Structures are given as structure tokens and as C-alpha cells.
Amino acid sequence: MEMPQPVYNHLPEKLKNHYIIQRHGFSLANNDGLICSNPDIAIPPTGGPLNTGYGLHEKGKIQVKESAALLSKHLFPTQEAPTDQDNPVVIFCSPFKRTVETAEIIQVVLNDTVLHGKLEAPIREMELRERWYGKFDMKSDKNYELCWLDDAAEPDHGEHSQYDIESPSSVCDRATRFIVDKIESQMQGKIVILVAHGDICQILLTAFARTDAWKHRTLKHVDTANWRDTLDFE
Structure with missing residues (x-):
């Protein structure tokens, strides 16, 4: 008898809100070629190469401004509120410095172009944090490839990583529970922008696409500072 599959995508069939998945801009960790997934390192305003925390690189700030301008036109084609x-x-x-700075730039751009100061400050949520990369944390970002090989390998699909990496199903579970518990249950008719990290963005897209979390690398990639409209999956 076939065993029932565990439920880790908690999104309801019909959503009350319109979701945009946004990836943070090019960061200081990206510039150093590092995987930075430990909240104790990635959240504080100190540390990193400039002792200002692992926030956005100047290149990333420019990227996000340009991407946010495109998002403004996408969401509000007439540029009217x-x-x-x-x-x-x-x-x-995510409360990581690089995602907070990304979200704050988006807030400024949308307020300047359409919302005239009505868009409130981004809300920081630990459930949107970076995927935990275990033994690869603060090591070369070339190790992502080993992580993704684990995700794709049958029959485990990253569930019991030899490198102590958080599994795709775990990321999907915490992120979609957050959407249901904190957004869908309390809001309706909103445009919700979720600012997060590469793998969690990809894994969230699998949830909206109603496919397996471990298949996240098969979906169109959300590049640095870019966004995806989840209505594309409806």
C-alpha cells in the first residue's frame, strides 16, 4: 500500500492575497563568495568586511532600486494609487540585513512612485530567513552546487543531508505556514511582497506552482534583486 506523502505545502487552493516573491540584491557576502546563513552573523549591524554587517553591496542597492521601479510599473501600470x-x-x-535593506529600498521606491508615503515599513519575519546551510555556512558559495545535488538525488531529496543542510520540505513548511497563519488568516485583497533569499524564493515558487519543494532548481530562477509574480502560476 502506498504511504501518504507528508504535507509541507500549507497554501490553500484559493488565496486571498496577491503575492510577489522578491530576492535580495547583490550582497557583501555575495561579493566575498560566501554562504551566509547563520542568523547570528547575518542579522547584526556589525561584522562583515566593512564591520557594518552582511548587508547589501553598493551594486546591490542599485540593482534593487532598478528592480523596484519595474515592480512599481508592473503592479500599477498607470502609476496611480x-x-x-x-x-x-x-x-x-527575512530579518537578515541584506533582505531588510532590500525591503526598505522597495518601500521607498513604491512610496515615491505610487503610494505617496502610505506603504509602511517592512515587517521582519524569521520564517522568511535564509535556508540553513549547515557545514557550508560561511564557506565558499561554490558549495551550493553540492546542496542542490543532494536536493535532486533520489530517494532522499535532501531530507537527511550529510552536510546538515535544512531540507527543501522544511523550508517550504515554515514559509507556507507563515503565509497561512500570519497573512491569509489576517489580510485580504493585499499585494504582499515577500523579500527573501535565493533558495527560499525558489522553494516558495514550488509551493505556488503546486510541485515538490525539492524541484526548486527546475523552475525559472529568481535572479539577484529580481522578483516573480505568483499570479504566473494561476
């Missing part, structure tokens, strides 16, 4: 609600957009982000 909707009249049916005062606060049509909400931003949630």
Missing part, C-alpha cells in the same frame, strides 16, 4: 483601500501593499522580509 488604488482608491479602494488606504494600504494596498504590505512588505514582509
Whole structure:
């Protein structure tokens, strides 16, 4: 008898809100070729190559401004604020410095172009944090490839990583539970921008696409500072 598959995608069939998945801009860790997944290192405003924390590189700040301008035009083609609600957009982000800075730039751009100061500060949520990369944390980012090979390998698909990496199903579980518990249960009709990291963005897309979390590398990649509209999956 076939065993039932565990449930780790908690998204309901019908969503009450419109979701944008946004990846952070080019960061100081990216510039150093490092995997930076430990909250104790990635959240504080100190440390890193400049002792300002592992935030965005100047290149990344420019990337995000350009990407946010495109997002503004995508969401509001006439560049006019909707009249049916005062606060049509909400931003949630990982508390890592690079994602907070990305979210704050998006807030500024949307306020400057369309929302005229009504978009409130991004809300930081640990459930959107970077995937934990275990033994590869603060090591070369070339090790991502080993992680993704584990994800794709049958029959385990990263569930019991030899490198202590958080599994795709675990990432999907925490991220989609957050969406259901903190957003879908409390909001309706909002444009929700989720600012996160490469793998969690890809894994969230598998949830919206209703496919297995371990297949995240098979979906169109969310490049650094770029975004995807989840309506593409409806």
C-alpha cells in the first residue's frame, strides 16, 4: 500500500492575497563568495568586511532600486494609487540585513512612485530567513552546487543531508505556514511582497506552482534583486 506523502505545502487552493516573491540584491557576502546563513552573523549591524554587517553591496542597492521601479510599473501600470483601500501593499522580509535593506529600498521606491508615503515599513519575519546551510555556512558559495545535488538525488531529496543542510520540505513548511497563519488568516485583497533569499524564493515558487519543494532548481530562477509574480502560476 502506498504511504501518504507528508504535507509541507500549507497554501490553500484559493488565496486571498496577491503575492510577489522578491530576492535580495547583490550582497557583501555575495561579493566575498560566501554562504551566509547563520542568523547570528547575518542579522547584526556589525561584522562583515566593512564591520557594518552582511548587508547589501553598493551594486546591490542599485540593482534593487532598478528592480523596484519595474515592480512599481508592473503592479500599477498607470502609476496611480488604488482608491479602494488606504494600504494596498504590505512588505514582509527575512530579518537578515541584506533582505531588510532590500525591503526598505522597495518601500521607498513604491512610496515615491505610487503610494505617496502610505506603504509602511517592512515587517521582519524569521520564517522568511535564509535556508540553513549547515557545514557550508560561511564557506565558499561554490558549495551550493553540492546542496542542490543532494536536493535532486533520489530517494532522499535532501531530507537527511550529510552536510546538515535544512531540507527543501522544511523550508517550504515554515514559509507556507507563515503565509497561512500570519497573512491569509489576517489580510485580504493585499499585494504582499515577500523579500527573501535565493533558495527560499525558489522553494516558495514550488509551493505556488503546486510541485515538490525539492524541484526548486527546475523552475525559472529568481535572479539577484529580481522578483516573480505568483499570479504566473494561476
